[in-house]
Amino acid sequence: MDEKELILLVRQGNQSAFTTLYKNYWRQVYNFCRLYLIDKNAIEEVVQEVFVKVWESRDFIREDDNFKGLLFIITRNLVFNQHRKNVNEDFYKMTILAAMEDSYNMEEEIDARNLSEYIDQLIAELPPRRKEIFNLSRKEHLSYKEIAQQLNLSEKTVEHQISEALKYLKQNVYMLSLFLF
Incomplete structure (x- = not known):
């Protein structure tokens, strides 16, 4: 099943399709978070929150949109929100x-x-x-x-x-x- 079909199913509330998208992209989200966060728990929390936000906003996701781009934007925002909480010179x-x-x-x-x-x-x-x-x-x-x-x-x-x-x-x-x- 390709990404567009998965997104259509996710929009309909199909948890299995969502699980497949998660499995396809969680590592990329995780690795991106590791560029900015060092605490493993914080990274895992951001990754989980990214996919929670995807699920919560599934009605607004269009199958023709760049899903990777959407994940990046959500991840970036959550990582920088995390950073604002813990600004540190290291x-x-x-x-x-x-x-x-x-x-x-x-x-x-x-x-x-x-x-x-x-x-x-x-x-x-x-x-x-x-x-x-x-x-x-x-x-x-x-x-x-x-x-x-x-x-x-x-x-x-x-x-x-x-x-x-x-x-x-x-x-x-x-x-x-x-x-x-």
Whole structure:
């Protein structure tokens, strides 16, 4: 049965068709979530919520629409809602760790090496001082206080520069995910 037929059946409330769609797409949703979330429970919760929303809005799904695109939009919104609840400066580390885990099936979304290279390219595009501060924090694992002392800056300046760098990285990794998904 093809996707359009499954969607028609789901619109009619057919749980078996919904289960088939779930089985076909849950891994892609899961892998996309892992790009942004590191906590397995949070990932599973988002995946479950994505498909609950699909079921709840089944009356509005058209068989001619891009179902993968719909899943991506729902997933993206739920992931970013989750992030807003838990904003944290280790986003960069989490993204790289999630991309490099052995069990992560990157072929369906993004090749881990390409993601790492892309992020390195983004870091290279940062303004020189911001790049220096970011690299001291993320690659040399210095604290904000140590960076501030080494560069003769205030800790607030270091914090602001790291925050701006992370914001830039998030926006561009998000744009890449839009392109790929």
